[in-house]
Amino acid sequence: MDLNGNRITKRGIELLQDPTLNKSTAFTEEERQARGLVGLIPDVIETEETQINRVMQQLNDNSSDLDRYIYLISLLDNDETLFYKVVMSDPAHFLPVIYSPTIGEACLKFGHIFQRPRGMYISIRRKGHVKEILRNWPEKDVRFICVTDGERILGLGDLGANGMGIPIGKLQLYTACAAVPPHVLLPVFLDMGTNNRDCINDPLYLGIRQTRPPAEEIYEFTDEFMSAVQEVFPQCCIHFEDWGGVDAINLLERYRENYCCFNDDIQGTSGVILAGIINALKIAGSRLKDQRILFLGAGSAAIGIADLIVSAMMQDGLTKEEAVSRIWLFDTKGLVESSRSKVKSFQKPYAHTHTPTRDFAEAIGSVKPTAIIGVSTTGKAFNRRVIETMATINDRPIIFALSNPTDHAECTPDEAYEWSRGRAIYAAGIQFPPVEYNGKKFVPSQANNMYVYPAIGMAVYATQAKRITDDMFIAAAHAVAEQVTQAELDSGKIYPHQSNILETELYTATKVAEVIFDKSLAGVDRPENIRAFIESHAYKPEYKSLM
Ligand SMILES: NC(=O)c1ccc[n+]([C@@H]2O[C@H](COP(=O)([O-])OP(=O)(O)OC[C@H]3O[C@@H](n4cnc5c(N)ncnc54)[C@H](O)[C@@H]3O)[C@@H](O)[C@H]2O)c1
Numbered sequence: 444m445d446l447n448g449n450r451i452t453k454r455g456i457e458l459l460q461d462p463t464l465n466k467s468t469a470f471t472e473e474e475r476q477a478r479g480l481v482g483l484i485p486d487v488i489e490t491e492e493t494q495i496n497r498v499m500q501q502l503n504d505n506s507s508d509l510d511r512y513i514y515l516i517s518l519l520d521n522d523e524t525l526f527y528k529v530v531m532s533d534p535a536h537f538l539p540v541i542y543s544p545t546i547g548e549a550c551l552k553f554g555h556i557f558q559r560p561r562g563m564y565i566s567i568r569r570k571g572h573v574k575e576i577l578r579n580w581p582e583k584d585v586r587f588i589c590v591t592d593g594e595r596i597l598g599l600g601d602l603g604a605n606g607m608g609i610p611i612g613k614l615q616l617y618t619a620c621a622a623v624p625p626h627v628l629l630p631v632f633l634d635m636g637t638n639n640r641d642c643i644n645d646p647l648y649l650g651i652r653q654t655r656p657p658a659e660e661i662y663e664f665t666d667e668f669m670s671a672v673q674e675v676f677p678q679c680c681i682h683f684e685d686w687g688g689v690d691a692i693n694l695l696e697r698y699r700e701n702y703c704c705f706n707d708d709i710q711g712t713s714g715v716i717l718a719g720i721i722n723a724l725k726i727a728g729s730r731l732k733d734q735r736i737l738f739l740g741a742g743s744a745a746i747g748i749a750d751l752i753v754s755a756m757m758q759d760g761l762t763k764e765e766a767v768s769r770i771w772l773f774d775t776k777g778l779v780e781s782s783r784s785k786v787k788s789f790q791k792p793y794a795h796t797h798t799p800t801r802d803f804a805e806a807i808g809s810v811k812p813t814a815i816i817g818v819s820t821t822g823k824a825f826n827r828r829v830i831e832t833m834a835t836i837n838d839r840p841i842i843f844a845l846s847n848p849t850d851h852a853e854c855t856p857d858e859a860y861e862w863s864r865g866r867a868i869y870a871a872g873i874q875f876p877p878v879e880y881n882g883k884k885f886v887p888s889q890a891n892n893m894y895v896y897p898a899i900g901m902a903v904y905a906t907q908a909k910r911i912t913d914d915m916f917i918a919a920a921h922a923v924a925e926q927v928t929q930a931e932l933d934s935g936k937i938y939p940h941q942s943n944i945l946e947t948e949l950y951t952a953t954k955v956a957e958v959i960f961d962k963s964l965a966g967v968d969r970p971e972n973i974r975a976f977i978e979s980h981a982y983k984p985e986y987k988s989l990m
Contacts, residue, residue, distance in 0.1 A: 451989060455479040458989075462523045463626065466986045469494060474989045491528065491986070498529050508545040513556055515541055519615075520559050523625060527984035530619045535941040538619065538893065542612045544873060547597050547848055549612075553605035554647040561611055562630030564604070566651050567664050574671040585676040586627035586904050589613045590668070592635055592661070593650070594687040595708075598820055598851045601687075603637025604650025609685050613707070613896075621897035621948035622981035623904050629676075633668060635661055658690070665694060669702055678966070680903050680911065682707055682896070688742040692789050703903070705911040707896045709747030712845075714895035715938075716748045717755055717920035719843065719888065720814065722927050722937035723868040727839040729813070732759040734769060737812035739803060739853060740819035741772040741779055744845070746789050748816060754913045755920070767792050771810050774819070777801035778810075804828045807836070814841035817853030821846065825854035830862035840867050845890055847872035856887035870937060885935040894923045894938060898951035905952070905980040906959045907966030914962065915955050922954035923947065952977050 451464065458478055459465050466474075468489040475481050498518065505511045515537075519526040530537040539545060549556065565576055593606030610630035617623040636653040637643060643652045655661070672679050681704040683694060695706045705711070724731060736752060738745040749770045756766035772779040772793045779790050780797040800806050807815065807829065815833060817825055825844055833840035840863055844853035852871050859867040860880040870888040878885045898919055903911065926939045926947050939947045953974045960969040970976035 453478075455483060459483060462519065462521055464987075464989070465522045466524070467494065467522055469986055471988075471990075478989060491525070494525055495529055495532065498525065508540050509548050509552070509556075511540045512545045512549050513558075517558065520561075524984050524986055527618055527625070527982070530615075531945065531984055533942070534619060534944045538616070538941060538944070539874070541615055541619070542893070543597070543891070544848060546608055546612045547599060550596050550602055550605050550608040551599065553602075553608050554645060554649045557647075557649060562607065562632065564607070564632050564634055564649075565668065566634035567636070567656065567660070568651060570664055570667065573667050574675060577671055577675040580629060582626055582629070583676075584627060585629045585679050587614065587617060587623070587680050587682060587900055588629045588631050588672060588676070589682040589684050590631040590633055591683075591685045592633045592665075592687075592690070593637065593685070594655070594690065596685050598847050601637050601639045601642075601655075603639055603642045604632060604634055604648065605642060606685060607632040607649075613682070613684055616893050617897045617900045618982055619897075620893055620944045621901040621952060622945060622983070623897065623900050624980075624982040627904065629679075631668075633665065635664060658693075661690065662694070662697070666697075669698055669704075673702065678907060680704060680900070680908075682900075684708065689787070691743040692746060699911070703908065703910055705896075705899070706743075706747070707892055709743050710751070710911070710913070710916050711892040711896040711899070712744045712890075713747040713751035714899075714916035714920045715890050715892050715923070716816065716843065716845070717751055717917065718894065718923040719870045719890050719937045720752070720841065721920060721924040722932060723814070723839075723841045723870075725924075726868050726932055726935075726937070727813075727837075727841065730759060732756050732761045732766075734814060735771070735810060735812045736769060736814045736816060737771045737773060737807060737810050739773050739815060739817045739821075739824055740846070741774040741787075741790050741793075742818065744818040745772060745816070748818070749793060751913055751916055751920075755917050758917065768795060771795065771806070771812065773803055773806055778806045804832045807832045811836050813837055814843065817844045817846055819846055819853060820851055821853065822851045823854065825858070827858070827862050830854065830859060830867065834863040834866055838866065842867045843870045843890065845870070845872040849873050856885065860885055868935065868937065886931075887935070888937045890938065891941075893944070894947065895919045895951070898922070898948040899955055901948060901952035901977060901980070902955035902959060905967075905977050906956050906964075908959045908964045909966060910964055912958075912962065912964070914958050918954045918958045919951050922951040926950060949974070949977055949981065 589610035591606050593603045596602040596606040614628040618625045636655045642648045683706040698704050753766040778800050779794050781794045786794045842859045856875045856878045859869040865880045870890045874889040875887040959965045
């Protein structure tokens with residue numbers, strides 16, 4: 444039987460060419476006889492262990508992470524079970540190869556390394572026909588679509604169709620990190636053109652060669668996509684990824700009440716940063732409600748994190764006004780304050796009364812934040828003066844330098860520890876190696892969204908949740924934070940180790956599912972044991988018997 448309970452009838456070459464059924468050299472003698480496979484594969488029967496050894500050897504023969512990425516994607520195209528078995532056997536090793544940082548390079552070269560389509564490409568030229576197009580997808584029980592328009596891929600900007608690497612990779616992490624079954628996942632690229640001339644002029648570019656239309660047309664086409672998904676895949680949750688900052692905020696507001704959807708750049712980011720702050724406060728010995736937080740950058744990540752921190756502060760006893768008054772924003776034009784013209788609507792709640800300043804260190808001296816959060820896309824913006832000012836005001840300054848890739852980080856861990864004399868509690872958007880300062884080893888943390896969104900995905904999948912709310916991200920943040928040991932906190936580490944990611948995410952999914960049931964958002968009855976219920980939905984990368 445296949446995953447939808449239908450009898451599997453495929454035989455011979457057709458069976459070998461189906462990556463979800465192919466076992467290659469691991470087909471048993473009985474399966475070979477019954478399915479017409481004799482002679483189509485070598486006449487040895489290998490264990491999965493031997494197959495994994497071969498994959499590992501071939502991976503080691505590849506000289507770069509991009510080559511390893513290309514090899515693993517072709518393994519996925521041939522033998523999905525073996526792909527996930529390999530990746531889930533050592534997530535700390537493989538996640539950086541199939542996702543960040545390698546995925547950035549893979550996206551830049553997407554049209555050049557492209558071998559076989561994966562997911563769906565829906566262009567604005569097909570406006571009015573999105574429903575029919577979605578019906579071309581072979582799987583009928585799609586539960587998650589990760590959709591991008593390619594406008595703001597990682598920190599790399601508008602990559603148009605090359606951005607399709609992101610939904611593909613993000614969805615692989617649903618399975619690799621939280622065991623969401625791969626057959627329910629569908630990556631989608633909504634092709635509305637690109638303003639990137641390099642893409643348009645590249646003969647191997649895979650998108651439509653036109654500039655992006657005005658916002659109204661983008662929103663109209665996205666509206667059609669949203670309602671088509673709801674009709675064709677009624678149980679589907681839509682995960683927005685790497686849209687331009689303003690569109691990301693506007694579209695989330697437009698759909699969050701009426702669709703099961705979320706934006707990972709806004710909400711996933713905010714969940715993972717809240718988890719980091721919760722643990723940073725354990726180290727600093729302080730309460731969330733007593734913090735003042737200053738953001739460098741006032742785009743989608745900053746607003747998402749700010750809004751979730753306000754909700755979490757309210758859970759910690761503050762009124763909304765009190766919580767909002769503790770959050771400050773600073774962008775290219777300086778401190779976002781009430782006298783400034785051209786403050787965007789989503790920034791307005793945080794535009795407090797203050798004299799204008801374009802000097803970030805001066806703003807720190809006056810606002811006196813306990814934490815600064817860099818989401819500015821600007822490398823080295825946290826200079827010595829900024830860190831030293833933070834260290835003068837705070838015993839344990841919280842310094843999150845989240846912009847990526849590496850050269851966009853607002854400061855490195857070496858700089859944060861050195862300039863704060865080892866007192867900073869530091870996290871970055873990328874993984875930096877351990878640092879030694881004054882004879883003590885510090886392990887810098889990576890605030891990686893993969894701690895949160897796959898777990899949200901597993902909880903939504905199992906409970907068939909109807910909507911995604913902030914409470915779910917707050918619950919996820921607490922659950923992730925809880926799983927960091929005291930010894931790890933002592934070394935400055937505020938996120939769990941990636942080697943145990945599946946356990947981390949299943950625990951987190953259980954806590955999120957509790958919220959879904961408590962808030963009556965589930966589409967199924969509350970089970971007695973939610974952890975066992977979540978586990979019963981977990982995908983296992985094991986070959987299925989075809990006898
Ligand atoms: N988990 C994570 O670590 C994580 C998650 C999401 C985003 N990020 C990173 O955060 C950064 C921002 O993402 P976003 O989605 O908010 O982008 P965005 O484009 O929506 O916002 C960027 C903001 O930074 C401001 N800015 C630009 N240059 C600045 C400067 N020199 N000084 C002050 N402000 C400046 C802009 O005015 C804008 O408000 C990206 O580099 C992204 O990689 C990290």
